[in-house]
Amino acid sequence: MNFFHRIHALVLKELQSILGNPSSRALLLMPVLLQTLLFPFAATLDVTNASIAIYNRDSGVPATELVQRFAKSTAFTNVIPVTSQQQMTEEIETREALLAVSIPEDFSRDLAAGKGPQVQVLLDGRRSNSAQIAFGYLQGIVEGFTKDRMAATGQVQPSEVVSRYWFNENLVYRNFTLPNLVAVITTIGALVLTALSVAREREQGTFDQLLVSPLTPEMIMIGKAVPAMIVAFFQATIILCAAVFAYHVPFRGSLLLLYVGMFFYALSLVGVGLFISSLCSTQQQAFLGAFSFMMPAMMLSGFAAPVENMPHWLQIATWPNPVRHFVEIVKGVFLKDASVERVWSLILPLIIIGFGTMTLAAIMFRRKSA
Numbered sequence: 001m002n003f004f005h006r007i008h009a010l011v012l013k014e015l016q017s018i019l020g021n022p023s024s025r026a027l028l029l030m031p032v033l034l035q036t037l038l039f040p041f042a043a044t045l046d047v048t049n050a051s052i053a054i055y056n057r058d059s060g061v062p063a064t065e066l067v068q069r070f071a072k073s074t075a076f077t078n079v080i081p082v083t084s085q086q087q088m089t090e091e092i093e094t095r096e097a098l099l100a101v102s103i104p105e106d107f108s109r110d111l112a113a114g115k116g117p118q119v120q121v122l123l124d125g126r127r128s129n130s131a132q133i134a135f136g137y138l139q140g141i142v143e144g145f146t147k148d149r150m151a152a153t154g155q156v157q158p159s160e161v162v163s164r165y166w167f168n169e170n171l172v173y174r175n176f177t178l179p180n181l182v183a184v185i186t187t188i189g190a191l192v193l194t195a196l197s198v199a200r201e202r203e204q205g206t207f208d209q210l211l212v213s214p215l216t217p218e219m220i221m222i223g224k225a226v227p228a229m230i231v232a233f234f235q236a237t238i239i240l241c242a243a244v245f246a247y248h249v250p251f252r253g254s255l256l257l258l259y260v261g262m263f264f265y266a267l268s269l270v271g272v273g274l275f276i277s278s279l280c281s282t283q284q285q286a287f288l289g290a291f292s293f294m295m296p297a298m299m300l301s302g303f304a305a306p307v308e309n310m311p312h313w314l315q316i317a318t319w320p321n322p323v324r325h326f327v328e329i330v331k332g333v334f335l336k337d338a339s340v341e342r343v344w345s346l347i348l349p350l351i352i353i354g355f356g357t358m359t360l361a362a363i364m365f366r367r368k369s370a
Contacts, residue, residue, distance in 0.1 A: 006215055010223030014197065018227055032185055032235045036242045039181055040174035050134045051078040053091040053100035060108025066145050070101070075137040092124050098134050099123050111149060175250070178243035179334040180303050182236050183265075183327045187297070189232035190266040192290050194273025197224045199286035217365040221358070224277075225270040232266045233259075243334075253333030257343045261329040264350040268322040271357025278364035297323045322353050 019025055056067055071079045080097055082088050091097040102120040110117040119142060123131040201210065210220055240258075243249040276289040298304070300314070301323035307315055318324050325346045332338030332346075 003219070007219055007222050007226075010215065010219065011226045014223055014227040015230070017200075018193065018231065028189075028231060028235070031188070032238050035181060035185065036239055036246075040177055040247055048074055049077045050075055050098040050130070051080060051091075051096060052076040052134075052138075053080040053082050053088055053097040055082045055085065055088050055100065055102045057105045058103050058107040062108045062111050062145075062149060063103050066103065066107075066142070069141050069145055070138070073137065073141055075134060088122060092122055095124065095126075097124070098127060098131055099138065101138070111146075114150075117146075174247055175335065176331070178239065178247055178249050179330045180327060182239045182243070182262075182330050183301070183303070183323060184298070185239050186232045186236045186262060186266060186326070187269060187294060187323060189235045190228050190269040191273045191294060192287070193228040193231055194224060194270045195276045195280075195286040195290040196283050197228070198274070198277035199280045199283045202281055203283055218362060221274055221361060221365060224274060225267070228270055228273065229263070229266045232269075233262065236262060249334065251334055252337040254337075254340075257338070257340065258330065258333045261326060261333070261343060261347050261350070264347050264354060265322055265326040265329070268350050268354035268357055271354050271359075271361055272322075274361035275357055275364060278361055297321050300324065301327045303327055319349065320353060322350055325349050325353075 018028070052070060054067055054070060056063055067079075070076055080091055082091060082100070085102065088100040088102060092100055100122040102122075104118060104120075107117045107119070121135060121138065123135055125131065215223070244251050272293060273290065276293065277286050280286040280289055300307075300310075300318045300321050303323070307318055307324060310318070329338070329343055329346050332342060
């Protein structure tokens with residue numbers, strides 16, 4: 001009982017230092033709200049306001065109808081008519097257009113004869129990802145136009161491949177972004193607060209007082225870890241509620257599984273934060289150490305690019321990265337209704353990472369207190 005009483009007192013002290021003044025509370029809350037409001041709209045791969053240049057050399061009705069379909073598409077809000085091949089190139093070079101389309105003189109004639117009409121498309125390779133997505137939209141428009149024209153003239157239509165997207169039927173990018181944001185916010189809350197906690201005690205001259213108190217190094221670690229985990233859980237819950245109730249991201253899995261995974265993820269991050277904090281003498285050093293860990297961990301987590309696309313040796317190197325495993329947990333529980341077996345297979349590495357980081361942190365704390 002005395003053990004828990006001492007830890008309880010230390011946790012209350014830590015929470016008071018974190019939440020004791022309005023500026024600290026604002027710094028914990030405002031970034032979460034700002035990222036929740038801005039991230040789903042700013043960090044998106046959806047193409048909705050692209051500019052397209054069209055060089056129509058065919059005066060026939062089918063070519064005009066195709067141009068009208070381009071203009072009516074929500075992906076292309078700015079249609080730039082051009083009158084020469086050179087002007088097409090200039091629109092791409094000056095970044096006025098994301099892509100340019102050239103409709104040949106014999107487009108309508110080839111279509112009436114049952115031939116596959118040729119359409120030239122130029123893409124801006126400097127914006128390769130957006131250009132490829134916009135090109136996919138353009139292909140869909142051309143294929144739909146060709147299919148409708150062939151049906152109207154009674155021509156035999158070629159076989160058609162019908163695609164169905166699982167887990168994100170309408171390819172809404174915020175359904176991918178917001179679950180990942182739960183992992184990002186939890187990382188910031190658990191890692192940075194823990195990394196700064198011991199360094200702050202050293203700067204204020206109170207760390208030596210903790211060491212000469214009845215608290216053991218393990219008690220100090222627990223007292224520093226619990227408040228950071230509470231703050232991380234609170235911040236992640238805000239993102240979770242906003243994703244489900246404000247942005248209507250489907251939540252298909254078990255909330256209990258998500259929070260169990262979040263607990264072990266926060267525990268592994270707290271171990272990393274305590275280890276960084278035990279090596280640093282100032283808050284500036286601790287912040288730089290946390291930032292140095294956080295950026296590579298995010299890049300190698302599958303948040304920006306799938307882990308499967310990385311070289312095999314790098315995929316193996318990402319295994320000790322806790323962010324990688326939790327990103328899979330969040331997306332799996334959110335969108336796929338991941339099974340208990342699948343989530344447990346991702347939680348197990350977090351337990352191993354947490355045990356390893358906490359052990360290293362405990363060793364460093366004992367050395368500092370010796």
